[in-house]
Amino acid sequence: MKKRIIFHVDVNSAYLSWEAVERIKNGVKGTDLRTIPSIIGGDMEKRRGVVLAKSTPAKKYNIITGEPIQQALQKCPDLVIVKPNHDMYCKYSKKLLALLREYTQHVEPFSIDEAFMDVTGKIPCGKTPREFALEIKKRIKRDLKFTVNIGVSTNKLLAKMASDFKKPDKVHTLFPEEIETKMWILPVEELFMVGKSTAKTLRNLGLKTIGDVAHLDVEILKSHLGNKMGEHIHNNAWGINDDPVEVERPMNKGYGNSVTLSEDIRDIEDGYRVLLSLSETVAGRLRENDIKCYCITVETKDHKFIRQTRQTTLLNATNTTNVIFETACKLLEELWDGTPIRLLGIRATKLTEDDYEQLSLFDTPKDKKLEKLDSMLDSLRSKFGDNVIYRASLVKEEEN
DNA sequence: TGTTGAATCCCAC
DNA sequence: CTAACGGTGGGATTCAACA
Incomplete structure (x- = not known):
């Protein structure tokens, strides 16, 4: 080679x-x-x-x-x-x-x-x-x-x-x-793929420099960092890497949108409003790319920075705002114990190209209507800008 | 036994 | 008055359910 x-x-x-x-x-x-x-x-x-x-x-x-x-x-x-x-x-x-x-x-x-x-x-x-x-x-x-x-x-x-x-x-x-002379003398923190957590583990093993990491038995690294990470860190410390320079970017694995709120959410209704806005963004981006998703994840972070996720896999793929929104609402209800929420997020994964009518075979007539509504709204937005159209429930929020 | 999905953790920027 | 930590995306690990 x-x-x-x-x-x-x-x-x-x-x-x-x-x-x-x-x-x-x-x-x-x-x-x-x-x-x-x-x-x-x-x-x-x-x-x-x-x-x-x-x-x-x-x-x-x-x-x-x-x-x-x-x-x-x-x-x-x-x-x-x-x-x-x-x-x-x-x-x-x-x-x-x-x-x-x-x-x-x-x-x-x-x-x-x-x-x-x-x-x-x-x-x-x-x-x-x-x-x-x-x-x-x-x-x-x-x-x-x-x-x-x-x-x-x-x-x-x-x-x-x-x-x-x-x-x-x-x-x-x-x-x-x-x-x-140039890399082994550096502190372990500087090695690519060594973040806060891995650095702590390495420090606890008495390793101070990248050179120290290189000279530790890879099996010991694996036992403390997991197989993949242990091997990866070991290779990095030796400068071993065969990854090609990739000109073509592979398709996204997921699309997400999240916000840290200016005030913690205490009322589920407010949670719904935020989820609707997040759903608009995520679903809109899916449609822009002619992609649908099978899996929806809702993420929360509370005032103590504790994160939680709830996800579900749908029977058929979607990029409809309302389907994503309603799914997200259900997930939030399941997940939430009433602790004030600092951050809310939605992520769409298990993506599929949106080119088969087959995939819509099981859609209910209601879903079809929603798809049509979305594409109407999309075309209006692309003509007049993203802010021309507000969902009724978002308008309500503006008035408050 | 091996696989799959969900939840969590960790990474980079 | 004990502050103060974003948003997006990729991947690995762990565990339970299931075949």
Whole structure:
């Protein structure tokens, strides 16, 4: 098997960088967000939400991604907080991908701000992989006005680990012969796929560095982390990874929508209202993609952050708002013991392409009517925007 | 015995 | 005054029911 060269491209503080670039592009007056302590973060009014991205000056206050905004404000009272703008991020993500594809079509979007490239055989004559990465990094900065880190190695795992080294605006290599000096010295927390829970387990085993993990018998890892995770972590620690760079994205396994409520729900009627709104979103997305689902899951989180789920499998697949809504309501009733609810969510899984009339064979006439209603509403929304039509029960909520 | 579904847990971003 | 933790999606594990 041929040796590959893989790049992992990671936008530095993506949301914040993109917000800053967009403001400059729109001629917004004021200092560049990247030069002051600033973050992109959730809902300020509700005093909820977490830090999604931080500027380099904000980083100096020990503000970390994922922490509550309140906590970040305590660390830096002058922190500038900007609301996220997902649509804008999508535009920049697409621009980045288009630029990367000028170098190779072998690009795999990994998240909105990360991508893998298999550049095997695409490296210009006389250039090292590192120099090629530097060239791409420079192009991105020149044309798109934001910086990236690029990790360079022979597989996705090592490239990803490398892009996480010193930031911003850097290219790092992590070739197999560099694992010992560049990766094994890092704390276990830094290893890909080692989250909070796994880190605790590893620490309890006395393992401090990735090198420690590599040198522990894989069977011991398996017995403490489970077979799959034990093996996976062991392979990661040795830099072993054969995953190909996948250009075609496989079909979604599920579609979900959830909300943390501004006030805890105490009354089931309020729960129903939220479920209706979530059902609209989920079912709408299923229909957009000509997909139906067999399985509906309702998720709750109470004020103590205790999560619960209830799921059911339907006899025939659906993407009808009302079927999903009514199923979700039943699940919520089964699940709920009256504890105030902080978060409600719906997830649709066991998906199937919506192309067989066969699947509708067992639909009741009522279901047919509901399907027609949904597609009417869909077409009205696509003509006049998502907000033209409200369900009666949602309107009631608006009036309250 | 092995499989399936439900509930829970963990992961990344 | 004991604060304060989003939303989406993929996968593994555990256990009970069932064949």
